[in-house]
Amino acid sequence: MQQKTKKFIFISVLITGCIITNLISTNDEAKTLPVSSLPQSAQGAVASKAAQAKTVRVQVSGAVLEQGIYDVPASCRVEEAIAAAGGMTENADSERVNLVRKVRDGMQIRVPVKKAAWTSRTQRKNDQATAGYSASSTKKVGSTRAGAGKNNSAVQSVRINSASVSELQQLPGIGPALAQRIVETRNSGRFNSADDLLRVPGIGKAKLAKLRDYVEVD
Known part of the structure; x- marks a missing residue:
């Protein structure tokens, strides 16, 4: 009777172990289920998630052909990110960029311009600004002279040897x-x-030409 009982217990334990082993194998298979066996919509979601996990977003600016924001492989380096932006321009200073540095998400990669090119460009801008200022100044001077010409019609001859300081100020300029x-x-x-009048500091030939018709020597 005891032998039958022991045999029954052994068989029960054996069956229980088989059931547990089978359940564990089923769970493992479910966990390692290949993507190809999933529905098509689920496959797309898994593929998209995997792609996002393998790429990072960086901003490339400065002396490159096409500045902008790019999605690049997470394992790539600065050199490849710059290549994605069309490469460097002719005036780029590659010596000041660590091309072998690994990129990271949210990284800004700025390629500087050579100092000589920067100086030339700055000088050109300054020259343009100076030219614009000179043109504006010339225009204003022209307007002032035109206004002076209108006022000159009311100026009477001034005796430069006897006129007072206030009378001399009636002369143009x-x-x-x-x-x-x-x-x-x-x-x-x-x-x-x-x-x-050329003896007077500040009066040259140009100013004398404007004064000549309005001065009288007594």
């Missing part, structure tokens, strides 16, 4: 400082002709 210098110059020697 003569301000308080220049009028004072005219008085100081004539105190050291009277003006014998309009040409003697």
